[in-house]
Amino acid sequence: MRVGIVEDDDGVAEAIVDGLAMHRIPSVRMSRGLDLLTRHQDFDVVLLDLGLPDADGIDVLRQLRQVSLVPVVVLTARDDERSVVRALRSGADDYLVKPARMAELLARIEAIGRRLARTSSVPAPAVWRFGDIAVDLGSRSVTVDGAPVQLTTKEFELLAILLEEPGAAVSRQQLMDRIWGDAFVTVSRSLDVHMNALRSKLGRSGVIETIRGFGYRWTA
Numbered sequence: 001m002r003v004g005i006v007e008d009d010d011g012v013a014e015a016i017v018d019g020l021a022m023h024r025i026p027s028v029r030m031s032r033g034l035d036l037l038t039r040h041q042d043f044d045v046v047l048l049d050l051g052l053p054d055a056d057g058i059d060v061l062r063q064l065r066q067v068s069l070v071p072v073v074v075l076t077a078r079d080d081e082r083s084v085v086r087a088l089r090s091g092a093d094d095y096l097v098k099p100a101r102m103a104e105l106l107a108r109i110e111a112i113g114r115r116l117a118r119t120s121s122v123p124a125p126a127v128w129r130f131g132d133i134a135v136d137l138g139s140r141s142v143t144v145d146g147a148p149v150q151l152t153t154k155e156f157e158l159l160a161i162l163l164e165e166p167g168a169a170v171s172r173q174q175l176m177d178r179i180w181g182d183a184f185v186t187v188s189r190s191l192d193v194h195m196n197a198l199r200s201k202l203g204r205s206g207v208i209e210t211i212r213g214f215g216y217r218w219t220a
Contacts, residue, residue, distance in 0.1 A: 040068045061074070
């Protein structure tokens with residue numbers, strides 16, 4: 001497990017890094033919210049301060065949740081109820097008030113690790129079937145009514161992400177971030193071109209629903 005620490009206070013950051021290192025947990029310290037938004041894919045868990053020099057931590061958390069489900073533990077000096085509620089409703093998985101005891105912080109991280117392990121142990125079906133559409137994730141192949149459909153790499157990746165949780169809405173930012181690597185610099189038009197091509201090749205109207213102002217959903 002690799003931990004990302006977003007903390008602008010050098011003393012606090014060093015104490016956390018050292019404490020995690022003593023328990024053989026690798027970590028990377030960042031001091032700005034922008035650093036997290038561009039590097040979040042590198043981490044399994046994030047410790048996020050709310051008082052950052054370039055942005056409020058709540059705003060950073062909201063932007064992060066547009067593209068990533070990486071677990072976030074808010075670690076901050078703000079102990080008022082409003083801050084706690086705002087953070088949790090904005091997507092935080094946990095909330096700790098500074099100064100946090102290292103034993104408790106480690107326990108919270110370990111609890112998240114156990115949840116991640118349980119989630120990853122649930123096998124996904126090798127072949128998804130929706131009516132006459134069959135998607136083989138292992139061979140990265142698709143057939144419609146028994147006939148093979150030739151998809152490009154990015155078209156298949158789009159389809160696979162939508163099928164991770166059929167019926168669930170997936171934001172444009174999430175799709176761009178996972179396929180192109182950084183939703184904050186990807187040209188949005190690229191997503192539109194590939195999504196239109198995917199729909200055309202599947203030839204089944206309505207299986208991919210556009211959610212205006214948000215993203216897409218697999219509905220078959």
